[in-house]
Amino acid sequence: MSQAPVGLIILDGWGVRGEASFNAPALARTPHFDAMMERFPTARLAASGVDVGLPEGQIGNSEVGHLNIGSGRVVMQTLPRITAAFARGEAAENRAILDFVAEAKAGTGRVHLLGLLSPGGVHAHQDHLGQLARLLSGHGLDVRVHAFTDGRDVPPTTLPDDLQAFRRAYPGVKIASLQGRYWAMDRDQRWERTGRAFAALCRGEGEAVADLDAAIAAAHVGGTSDEFLYPMITNDFVAMEDGDALACFNFRADRVRQILNALLLPDFDSFDVSARPRFASALGMTAYSDALAAHMHVAFAPQPLPDTLGQVLAAAGLQQTRLAETEKYPHVTFFFNGGIEAPNPGERRILVPSPKVATYDLQPEMSAPEVGDRLIETILDPGNQVFICNFANPDMVGHTGDLDAAIAACEAVDQQLGRAIDAVMQRGGSMLVTADHGNCETMWDTTTDGPHTAHTTNLVPLALVGPAGAGGTGPEAEQGRTLRDGRLADLAPTLLDLLGLSKPAAMTGESLL
Structure with a gap:
């Protein structure tokens, strides 16, 4: 040798x-x-x-x-595994999802569903968002989507088209907040970014917008691409409360760990998280880390x-x-x-x-x-x-x-x-x-x-x-x-x-x- x-x-x-x-x-x-x-x-x-x-x-x-x-x-990869599970109806029988539903119902019945709204398929796919929201709503849960916007794995300003396609495919899904992935999906311990995302999700800190499409268009005119959109809070926003449930539809781990750590880990101390609620349940599409897996149901566990x-x-x-x-x-x-x-x-x-x-x-x-x-x-x-x-x-x-x-x-x-x-x-x-x-x-x-x-x-x-x-x-x-x-x-x-x-x-x- x-x-x-x-x-x-x-x-x-x-x-x-x-x-x-x-x-x-x-x-x-x-x-x-x-x-x-x-x-x-x-x-x-x-x-x-x-x-x-x-x-x-x-x-x-x-x-x-x-x-x-x-x-x-x-x-x-997890992308085609999840896509196939929804297409075959297997997601509706997924034990982790069903356990999450039961625990969410035992709480307030409200689910905060967060992740990257994008057709890019690198960290998430908006079809998974729509299908999971539809599945959870079918169980009588009140689903509020907190969308992170892309502009990085897809062209910089395609959000209006992607959002329009999403609404056509999944009418009635409530988008409670929206913000660029620059804030919500940092992975480099830039806690000021994650802190801004956390404040928007938990406390509704951001620009209150009555017309989301007009606000996005104005941001684009002002030179801000989708990746960097400042948090926007819509009329469908409801603050996270004790007994609510949290779900993340991203299937890639590295860029949702920080925000999920802030929302879920008991020993998180990188910034003040006293505003976070005690969730009745939490669900992840995959295992984001060993630490997070101890606090979340995992719908699609990694293959050994x-x-x-x-x-x-x-x-x-x-x-x-x-x-x-x-x-x-x-x-x-x-x-x-x-x-x-x-x-x-x-x-x-x-x-x-x-x-x-x-x-x-x-x-x-x-x-x-x-x-x-x-x-x-x-x-x-x-x-x-x-x-x-x-x-x-x-x-x-x-x-x-x-x-x-x-x-x-x-x-x-x-x-x-x-x-x-x-x-x-x-x-x-x-x-x-x-x-x-x-x-x-x-x-x-x-x-x-x-x-x-x-x-x-x-x-x-x-x-x-x-x-x-x-x-x-x-x-x-x-x-x-x-x-x-x-x-x-x-x-x-x-x-x-x-x-x-x-x-x-x-x-x-x-x-x-």
Whole structure:
């Protein structure tokens, strides 16, 4: 077994697109990435749709990408599981939902249903909202929706169209409050944002609007996109009271944890939550965290994923390091480990704080230099055999829709990639460099004729760096290995192949060597 380091670098949101226009990686000065793709074996990976367990044509995302990478198999995602459960009538017989209904009825009979009103399908889907609201109302419950608005996984100002489509499909659903995901779905411990969302939900603090559509239109005219809409309180708002019930229809965990922690966890102390009620019951579409699962019914529990890459490395006695800045830390830990929060034996975790700026176009380098410093230390550490590192910049800055900032983000990451390549070569190690999904390679939306802020269905790059990866067009070409195209699920088996470890039967991905 090789004692030289073997690793994986994930350039989050760095996809492949042939055209250079509005393509941040293509327009950026990236000498290290370009040389890597020229010198070493390369391939392309599918990172969306059925190749990652999503519906055909559905854009990939970081949670899904890291889950597929870390588990070494195509994982059926919660989005199609929930969609199928409603379509087949299984949701109406779901034990967790029925228990929640019984407890809600024993309380006030009012349900506060919150989540992302969006057809994007990354964190939630508005059809799930409508179907769950209809199901709960059918049991005689008074359902009040607290909608978070998107503008990030869908174009920036499509809320009017999405809201109109939702109302047509699900007439009569009461929207009590509405606010941008910037406030309600923070995941970076920016508690002033979560606190504003909490105040709107619990106390009705926000702009009182008699005409929601007019208020949204006015915000758009004023330059505020859907992601950043300030809380709006409608005529259907009723303050949360003791005995009410709380339900969340998001199926992705990372961006609802903070607001749910504030609403539900007894020991929450990041800001004053004395206004929150004692809920009769709480329901989540999935398990958002171990702590929250103790206080919520879970409608669609995560599927067990045995023999993830982290578990296989631990069983082999290898020391592994997971490294990312705050924005992507859950992805290289919780999601990469198949939804398990506890680290594996021998698994070290390094968290670098993300910068405290309003939006990352203001600091496109984010914390890449600090992540790079810790990465080099890890690669050069003889006591560490495997490293998994995520650079968040291409995705997080890509979401802002600012092309110049996205170019700067790619250039900042390229500098750190060059350092990592040098360190790996110095140690005689090997590493795979790839992405989890596309984003910043498409920064203009030709449909809306405006900035593109969402993920894409494009393929992502793959390169095998190091002596084991010799075989590009460089002088080592006749000595090294080659890569074939594949999908994200093939990365873990490929890493195990580089380490000389056997792939467990549960990993259905294949080595790309």
